[in-house]
Amino acid sequence: MNGRTAGTNLDTVRRHNLAAVLELVHREGPLARSALTQATGLNRSTVGALVAELAELGLVQEREPASSNRVGRPSPVVVPSSRVVALAVNPEVDAVTVAIVGLDARVHARVRYPTGHIPSAAEAVAIISTVIEGLRSALAQATRVVGIGVAVPGLVREEDGVVRLAPHLEWTEEPFAAELESATGYAVLAANDASLGANAERLFGAGRGAADLVYLNGGASGIGAGVIVGGLPLTGISGYAGELGHTLVNSCGVRCHCGATGCLETEVSQRALLSVLGMESADADELDRSLSSAVAGGDGAVIAEVDRQLGFLATALRTATNVFDPQLIVLGGFLGALHALDPGRLPRLVSAQALAASAESLSIVRAELGSDILMIGAAELAFGPLLASPAS
Incomplete structure (x- = not known):
């Protein structure tokens, strides 16, 4: 040598x-x-x-x-250092959220920009750019901004951040990462929102220490899922693995936008909960409070809808349990709110349907990171290159 x-x-x-x-x-x-x-x-x-x-x-x-x-x-x-930060972004059907997240895994600032309609990819880029400009004073406190991580409610190609399909956003083959990078001047990485949420809960939330977990997130754009196997994200050949929102739960159900019938996200939805609550829109905390209040007050229509959705959710979780044999299932967004109404109910429903050997060691819990989960998950994506090579 x-x-x-x-x-x-x-x-x-x-x-x-x-x-x-x-x-x-x-x-x-x-x-x-x-x-x-x-x-x-x-x-x-x-x-x-x-x-x-x-x-x-x-x-x-x-x-x-x-x-x-x-x-x-x-x-x-x-x-x-809390002064080394990433920008985190989550476009949704009714709003675009931008946050500043530190290397200390804390959300330092957050702006939710309501759109009132489904934003196009170009409109989302413009909104994000404007919000970032409005955050300049906060960003000036940072010693380094590593880039932008984007949590997209859809299928994202890992290699270049192209959104292949985000059906609720009505985006198809959108080079979103490249367009946002060009507009802001920051390096941009994008991935599926639920996959990023799964990683965030594994690292900083309810899934700490769990090598095998399934995370399901329920939001305005439907239901996404991320799977961790042996401590590593299950991505599939192109990064599209884990679409449990399109698991069959009702063979007599309605047709889904994906073309199939009776998908989980057609039967279990935030929109249906808002409708029965008499609300047009709500953030996660508002929905949580309203749902708890209605159930505690004995609102029959709300209780019936909760029962219906929990039944179909249990069917999907049975499939996840049998296929992945996880140690933990973590529920975020409105799914976490449903579970919190009676934390013992879903485990009983799933255990009654799943293979006994797979269900005997399973725990079903609510996500711990709350409304921060996608922001922390997206930031973790942006921090990835720095963590892999700090001296670069």
């Missing part, structure tokens, strides 16, 4: 270790240097040098630990 090869290999190892330390701090939150040493298996001096380099890059900060009764000098605590 010549000197040049040895130097190259050492640099590769250093870059790998740098990424490992940053990823730990980003995903676990503040960590003592001693904890980083234990988690990475590296020696203290190496970890110290890596933390110093990350601090010089402005990606982490070191703080003095809280006082303790332990003997000896306590280890400094390493925290991700």
Whole structure:
């Protein structure tokens, strides 16, 4: 081995270790240097040098630990920089949401821009650009903006961010990532919203520590799903895997926009809940409160609709349980609100239908990240290149 090869290999190892330390701090939150040493298996001096380099890059900060009764000098605590941020975007049928999310996995600012109609791709790009301009003062507080992550309610081609089909948005073959990048000057990555939500819950929410989980999100644009298998997202050959919203739940149901009959998202929908509640629109928190109040008050029409939707949802979850054998099913959006009305009901319904061996270890829970979930998931997409190569 010549000197040049040895130097190259050492640099590769250093870059790998740098990424490992940053990823730990980003995903676990503040960590003592001693904890980083234990988690990475590296020696203290190496970890110290890596933390110093990350601090010089402005990606982490070191703080003095809280006082303790332990003997000896306590280890400094390493925290991700909140001033390194990503922009997160979620276009929906009735609004476009833009947020600033820090490397500390916190949403620092959020703007929901109601459209009153389904925005075209070009209109969504214009809205996002305008909102970002309005966030300039907040962005000026950041030391680095890594780019934009977009959570799209539809099929997105991984390699170039082309929205192949977003039926509720009525988008087909839209080069959305490229157009948004051209309009804003930021690097843009886009992916399916539910897949990003699944990853966010796995890393920062109810799915922490779960290697196998299924996440379903219910929103104004229907029902999407993301699947984590063995700790890795299940994407399929082109990134379209996990479309549980188009699982057959009612062979006598209505025709879906996808062309099939009786899909989950035709039988279980936010629109139907809003209609029975006498509401035209509502954000997630408003719908949650109204639904809980109506059920608690004994509103027969609302209770009947909730019963109907939970029955069809259980059928879809039975299929997910039998096919993926997950440890956890996480429900977000209005699906989480339905589940929260009686947290024991869905597990009973699914256990009664699914294969006993697959259902015996299954837990069904509500997403913990609430309305932040898609913003955190989209930001994680934008942070990906930085986490993989902090020194680039």
